[in-house]
Amino acid sequence: MEKKVILITGASSGIGKSAARELAEAGHIVYGAARRVDQMEDLRPSGVGVIALDVTDHPAIEKAVDQILEEQGRIDVLINNAGYGLYGAVEDISIEEARYQFEVNLFGLAQLTKSVLPPMREQGSGRIINISSVGGKIYTLLGAWYHATKHALEGWSDSLRLELKPHGIDVVLIEPGAIDTNFDEVMAGPMKERSGQGAYAEQVDSVVRGLERFYTPENSSPPEVVSHTIQKAVEARRPKTRYATGKFSRPLIFLRWLLSDRMFDRLLGSF
Template sequence: MTTKTALVTGASSGIGEATARTLADLGFTVHGAARRVDRLRKLADHAIRPLAMDVTDDASMTAGIARIIGETGRIDVLVNNAGYGSYGAIEDVPLDEARYQFEVNVFGAARLAQLVLPHMREQRSGTIVNITSMGGKIYTPLGGWYHGTKFALEGLSDCLRLEARPFGVNVVVIEPGGIATEWGGIAANNLRKVSGDTAYASQAQAVATLLSSEANARRNSPPQVIADAIGKAVTARRPKTRYTVGFGARPLIFAKWLLPDRAFDAIIKRATGIRN
């Protein structure tokens, strides 16, 4: 039986690292991608193949897929995990930064899907896993550009699922809730830099405090819960279209579906500590 091959982007830490290890344990030949391959050395104990890849660089992505096909002759799983949160008031965030947020979180994922689909169609099998967020279904103040990317990736995934299914290719969305990674601290620091001294300073301080608080970190789920959901999805004969996992994801998405917008606004303001 041919060993199946997986590509995991953003594999140097957090969800990506946990996912790469989990897929390797499930018997996949795993290529772990990151901009800096030196940060992938810790995955050597799982025989994960390091791959230098920048999801904003087309040549880098094209070369990466060509290398995988050259080494294994196939690609069975793509996990689009690379991404970051660019926080700041919509008014304050420079458009160059907003565009870069979309390049990383949306266009990089879409381009990799374009590159793997011809091979998956030829195999008549494969799974593309797009990691969005509960932030692709709900919203928070000062996260507009980040939420915009996640809402966009949700919509793209739904369309791609319909397009790819006749060729035997599954498209799965993973919607993490709060996860214990370095993401929150980085987003908080960027938020303070962008909006900490503007008209939105009081909101920025409240949201940054929440993002970086120890209490919030303790509540968050470990990255392994996401890796386990991905492992379940890519080994299922008929995977679910969405897996909502991690702290707060299910109740918040349900509340957004259930409540009128202004009622949900009030919940988010209270949760983020914004008082006006």
């Protein structure tokens, strides 16, 4: 197996932490980045290099990329995984909160991608793996801003793939379904605060019931399911353009394709 130099964001929790560990243990040179450095300490024994990084901090992005280039002389794979779900009624979410959702889930990731492209072009090779979501293909109640970022990421990544092909750089999308991480907690608390009282209270209750039903060990996949897929996307000689992975991802994408908008609305309402 060819040893790759890999940078992965969101390595302090969930999918990112699992992927950083798995890739390092498979023999790759892995740098894990996140804001909570203390939450990445347990990755060090697997050989993961730990970098403090807020993906909305552009000078910090440059510094992180420079550090890896200085230490390794190249970056082969960037895994853009950091992200969160801003949920609540559009009426209750400020445009500043929505902009921040885009800063983390799209523009931060775009800035990081821009920073690794010059060295990848010089190498004549590289791979950008973007962790999207089944939510980049479908939609859910009270998730307008989250889905806006992931739908945007899908189009952005497809277009970027065309642009980078002549330069030997590939772009791959990963579309996880329901994965048992901190994602649901990070999204549910603030949603209840924003919209739990008032006009949208019943809809919040319904989303919370859905989370309780789906984010259980039986109805969701462990993060390892996604990190195995990420490893495949890293190591494949010719990766797929997108990988739907984890509980409900493929069936939901299929149903979205099959059903009319109104039928799919009804399906979501029945959860």
